[in-house]
Amino acid sequence: MGRRILNDALRTIVNAEKRNKASAELQPISTVICSFLHIMKSRGYIKDFQVHDPHRVGKATVELLGRVNDCKAITYRQDLKARDVEQYRLKTLPTGQWGYVVITTPNGVLDHEEAIKQNVGGQVLGYFH
Numbered sequence: 001m002g003r004r005i006l007n008d009a010l011r012t013i014v015n016a017e018k019r020n021k022a023s024a025e026l027q028p029i030s031t032v033i034c035s036f037l038h039i040m041k042s043r044g045y046i047k048d049f050q051v052h053d054p055h056r057v058g059k060a061t062v063e064l065l066g067r068v069n070d071c072k073a074i075t076y077r078q079d080l081k082a083r084d085v086e087q088y089r090l091k092t093l094p095t096g097q098w099g100y101v102v103i104t105t106p107n108g109v110l111d112h113e114e115a116i117k118q119n120v121g122g123q124v125l126g127y128f129h
Contacts, residue, residue, distance in 0.1 A: 007073035009033050017068045027059035035109035071128030078124040085112050099129025
């Protein structure tokens with residue numbers, strides 16, 4: 001169920017980007033979506049996001065920059081060991097030059113570069129480029 005919510009939120013962002021919108025409204029949200037958005041913000045793919053009423057169903061407003069080409073949630077659970085993260089990134093991303101794979105690890109939700117630095121594996125949530 002949680003992966004479907006994440007996938008719906010990411011598809012909303014992509015659709016808003018394709019229509020050249022300045023912002024996108026995500027509802028419902030979860031802590032995983034907020035973590036995913038935080039990674040997208042730190043990597044410069046979105047400008048900012050605001051969470052409204054996080055204790056209930058909640059919603060988030062995402063300010064877009066026009067950099068997101070595609071982002072998807074992986075709906076099946078894919079476990080990765082620390083040594084396999086780079087190989088998975090090369091296999092999953094359409095181009096090997098840019099984009100990020102987001103992984104939930106024992107150290108929190110990280111992108112593939114941070115997971116390699118910290119030498120941790122986990123389950124793949126999705127990717128964006």
